[in-house]
Amino acid sequence: MGEKTSAFTTVGPEVRHQIVELETVTVRFAGDSGDGIQLTGTLFTNTTALVGNDLGTFPDYPAEIRAPAGTLPGVSAYQICFSSQDVRTPGDQPDVLVAFNPAALKVHLPDLPEGGMILVNVDAFTEYNLKKAGYTSNPLEDGSLAKYRVYKIPMTTATLSALRQIDLPSKDKERCKNFWALGLVYWLFDRPLEPTLRWIEQRFRKNPTIAQANATALRAGYAYGDAAEIFTVHYRVRRAQIAPGVYRKITGNEALALGLITASQLAGRPLFYASYPITPASDILHELALHKNFGVRTFQAEDEIAAMCAAIGAAFAGYLGATGTSGPGMCLKSEAINLAVMVELPVVICDIQRAGPSTGMPTKTEQGDLLQALFGRNSESPVAVVAPATPADCFSMAIEAFRIATKYMTPVILLSDGYLANGAEPWRLPSVEELPKIELRFRTDPNDFYPYLRDPETLARPWAIPGTPGLEHRIGGLEKQHITGNVSYDPQNHELMVKLRAEKIARIAEDIPLLDVFGEPEGKVLVVGWGSTYGAITSAVEHWQKKGASVSSIHLRYLNPFPRNLGEILHRFEKILVPELNLGQLALLLRGRYLVDAIPFSKVQGRPFKISEIIDRIGELL
Amino acid sequence: MTLGGNGQGTVVKLTKRDFVSDQEVRWCPGCGDYAILAQMQKVLPELGIPREKFVFVSGIGCSSRFPYYMNTYGFHGIHGRAPAIATGIKVCNPDLSVWVVTGDGDGLSIGGNHLLHAMRRNVDIKIVLFNNRIYGLTKGQYSPTSEFGKKTKSSPMGTVEMPVNPICLALAAEATFVARSVDRHTDHLAYVLERAARHKGVAFVEVFQNCNIFNDGAFEPFADRSVKDDRMVVLEHGKPLIFGKNRDKGIRLNGTTLEVVTLGDGITESDLLVHDEKRPDPAIAFLLARMDYPEYPVPVGVFRAVEKPTYDELVNAQIEAAIAERGQGDLEKLLRSGDIWVIE
Numbered sequence A: 001m002g003e004k005t006s007a008f009t010t011v012g013p014e015v016r017h018q019i020v021e022l023e024t025v026t027v028r029f030a031g032d033s034g035d036g037i038q039l040t041g042t043l044f045t046n047t048t049a050l051v052g053n054d055l056g057t058f059p060d061y062p063a064e065i066r067a068p069a070g071t072l073p074g075v076s077a078y079q080i081c082f083s084s085q086d087v088r089t090p091g092d093q094p095d096v097l098v099a100f101n102p103a104a105l106k107v108h109l110p111d112l113p114e115g116g117m118i119l120v121n122v123d124a125f126t127e128y129n130l131k132k133a134g135y136t137s138n139p140l141e142d143g144s145l146a147k148y149r150v151y152k153i154p155m156t157t158a159t160l161s162a163l164r165q166i167d168l169p170s171k172d173k174e175r176c177k178n179f180w181a182l183g184l185v186y187w188l189f190d191r192p193l194e195p196t197l198r199w200i201e202q203r204f205r206k207n208p209t210i211a212q213a214n215a216t217a218l219r220a221g222y223a224y225g226d227a228a229e230i231f232t233v234h235y236r237v238r239r240a241q242i243a244p245g246v247y248r249k250i251t252g253n254e255a256l257a258l259g260l261i262t263a264s265q266l267a268g269r270p271l272f273y274a275s276y277p278i279t280p281a282s283d284i285l286h287e288l289a290l291h292k293n294f295g296v297r298t299f300q301a302e303d304e305i306a307a308m309c310a311a312i313g314a315a316f317a318g319y320l321g322a323t324g325t326s327g328p329g330m331c332l333k334s335e336a337i338n339l340a341v342m343v344e345l346p347v348v349i350c351d352i353q354r355a356g357p358s359t360g361m362p363t364k365t366e367q368g369d370l371l372q373a374l375f376g377r378n379s380e381s382p383v384a385v386v387a388p389a390t391p392a393d394c395f396s397m398a399i400e401a402f403r404i405a406t407k408y409m410t411p412v413i414l415l416s417d418g419y420l421a422n423g424a425e426p427w428r429l430p431s432v433e434e435l436p437k438i439e440l441r442f443r444t445d446p447n448d449f450y451p452y453l454r455d456p457e458t459l460a461r462p463w464a465i466p467g468t469p470g471l472e473h474r475i476g477g478l479e480k481q482h483i484t485g486n487v488s489y490d491p492q493n494h495e496l497m498v499k500l501r502a503e504k505i506a507r508i509a510e511d512i513p514l515l516d517v518f519g520e521p522e523g524k525v526l527v528v529g530w531g532s533t534y535g536a537i538t539s540a541v542e543h544w545q546k547k548g549a550s551v552s553s554i555h556l557r558y559l560n561p562f563p564r565n566l567g568e569i570l571h572r573f574e575k576i577l578v579p580e581l582n583l584g585q586l587a588l589l590l591r592g593r594y595l596v597d598a599i600p601f602s603k604v605q606g607r608p609f610k611i612s613e614i615i616d617r618i619g620e621l622l
Numbered sequence B: 001m002t003l004g005g006n007g008q009g010t011v012v013k014l015t016k017r018d019f020v021s022d023q024e025v026r027w028c029p030g031c032g033d034y035a036i037l038a039q040m041q042k043v044l045p046e047l048g049i050p051r052e053k054f055v056f057v058s059g060i061g062c063s064s065r066f067p068y069y070m071n072t073y074g075f076h077g078i079h080g081r082a083p084a085i086a087t088g089i090k091v092c093n094p095d096l097s098v099w100v101v102t103g104d105g106d107g108l109s110i111g112g113n114h115l116l117h118a119m120r121r122n123v124d125i126k127i128v129l130f131n132n133r134i135y136g137l138t139k140g141q142y143s144p145t146s147e148f149g150k151k152t153k154s155s156p157m158g159t160v161e162m163p164v165n166p167i168c169l170a171l172a173a174e175a176t177f178v179a180r181s182v183d184r185h186t187d188h189l190a191y192v193l194e195r196a197a198r199h200k201g202v203a204f205v206e207v208f209q210n211c212n213i214f215n216d217g218a219f220e221p222f223a224d225r226s227v228k229d230d231r232m233v234v235l236e237h238g239k240p241l242i243f244g245k246n247r248d249k250g251i252r253l254n255g256t257t258l259e260v261v262t263l264g265d266g267i268t269e270s271d272l273l274v275h276d277e278k279r280p281d282p283a284i285a286f287l288l289a290r291m292d293y294p295e296y297p298v299p300v301g302v303f304r305a306v307e308k309p310t311y312d313e314l315v316n317a318q319i320e321a322a323i324a325e326r327g328q329g330d331l332e333k334l335l336r337s338g339d340i341w342v343i344e
């Protein structure tokens, strides 16, 4: 992927509108948060998915709903990388920057490589807006953009003139300029308008004038590219060679919600999802609330604590109980998660991590909650922890979380993050028939029933739900006597129970897949990642492998317990590099567990790794 | 652990003994909690509900040991969170009779938020708040219901906090059933608990409970048998508010104020406020709830009992409506929703 920029910057011969084929392109839309940037990016992504490219996206928006217009903090951006080859990340650097105003240009210009293409809305470069963005002179005129290919496009006036005939206040017409720009970008990359036109028609069914205005703007933008004399070429990115199947585009949060519903269907029990609104987890609640005909009960609780407690109550009652939150909410939930540990009920806790500590940077990504997930509760409190590697993997890991939770009667924490949550990729739909059922075993037999008599294999206690005659029993947060479940302060019993709870989680290792090494099974450098860094790490490792370097990688989707062969793999390499979006939490665990010299590679900027950053760091170890 | 029931789920006539668990009761001898436990075990068999359908949920505190002593399903939760746990249980299985046992610290301090929201949502759960106006389990600190100026271990010079009135709080949250009783007034307590049990919707019951170790006699000045007739008033639906050993005193509504009057001298029963627990707006109930000794007799009984759709009912009705409208969810279809494309 590192090579693609040069291919892109080669301008074709001066034949009007020649089509130049490209392998991979990264486009970034940037503008005011009120400009509809996220929507524009999403629609471009939908179309790109439909034409069969592989893709990855990175929405990057301010936490404020409407930061002051035209200011730097108000800039919202959406990046998409699409390709005829495998795409694992949203791209390190944009090849094309679509800047709706001076602030957007200012914020995003530093990411643009030399020779990159800039499409600016020249109408927005007024003295007032320039000043707001902190420009002392107009960059479009002062020569400061000489290194780039700048296209000054009158997006606002062109939109207004295209919409002359439409009866709308000009303020509303002006708001159609994102569709106009989208049309232009569609032309530039030779994409069809139909998917977006269909979307407009559906979305504005109740407001045909707005629908007409947006559709007209979209078409006008496209026609502008074709007719105006400013572009000499446009580009085509062929379909990717990806595995046959039925695909859709999916974000991590959508996949997670669908995974939770699927788990409930596979288990034959309804889902109860309790949550308190929090960025970037709220979309899961919104999505689940739409699917009540799957028996999904959503509960918008009064706070994070109540959400966790209600999920525990639901689990006690025999439902699939789940909750979702982000770091600050995890802090509040810890006491109740510990209750779930003690009463040994299956609850899935989704932590969509964000930059912290405290409120931190709500819309920015981070992997800072790993140690919290493992240890952030009083006393010895083992829980299973899983982490999806890609947006689509959120689907599989949500099912996996419930499989583990119900089989072992334990809370399971699923660690996603803002990057996975909002990032999108094509997802090959699984065949529902082929998904393994989740077998639930509810205790009904009152003979020899003891609430803490464990299954000899899994050490799970029986799940006996209220309403079952003869199984009346009491559970709670006080220490339990082994087998009977009565309250017990006996010292030996306590130690036994602490060890049993730990052993129960440890045994899950027997029940999860072994790690696959990407690359040679032994060698010089092993890169170890977990969660959302999968794409960047794999691409970086592949880069070195192509050059013949001895670099392999493994990616952990199970963080507690670790896969059984982890230690053995670690010991087969000379150097171990652990890139993480934190200050080295997994590295600390690997050092502690396996006595290896794991080298942390940290990034905590609220942004994902660039492939090039990992490539460079690996290079230093070779 | 008790292996009770006949295991078949058939309704047999249950007795008090069926609700007594095999766990040794660990409250201090003389504690008011015993009386409440006894009345609960007496009332439940009368309801015609199979034992396995009862769930008792509690938080932390002396009162929260309650579920261990009930031979039903029980969940001893964490401090203050019982209403949230109970909400999860009830929404998922509306068939159950779900009870929350809490105290003034558990329910009004650390768990105030959950209590408020369970009540305003009208979740069909029964909340019994043992109010002893002290922290018992942690050995004697003041609670949110301790009177202003109370000297305790954590307030050696007296508290500087105004207490909260649990009934006022419940009414402000528009709980659909709000009542009060006293641990030792056993018949009245049984009556109130049974009313709560039979109410459809959230029921909030405050029980004045004597903590004979850390706050002995807190309610004696008005609740003691020797004085209660003169210092307490029993609210009865449709009846004028009369009290006094000689039934010669009453409560009259004067403008927006309640006043104590003596019958005779031109004042008759018809001048008195007639209690209406079904009154949709809780304003008068609120005035009643604010009556306190010594200015007023302390009211007990049902302040409010109105019918409204319950939260659990509404949640489940939406599920049914969604299924009726869109059909039982089809997973294959759901996964394929939105734009899809096929790679050959």
Ligand code: SF4
Residues within 6 Å of the ligand: B026, B027, B028, B030, B031, B032, B033, B062, B063, B132, B136, B137, B210, B211, B212, B213, B214
């Ligand atoms: S401390 Fe008070 S409330 Fe607690 S059990 Fe003893 S008497 Fe009862």
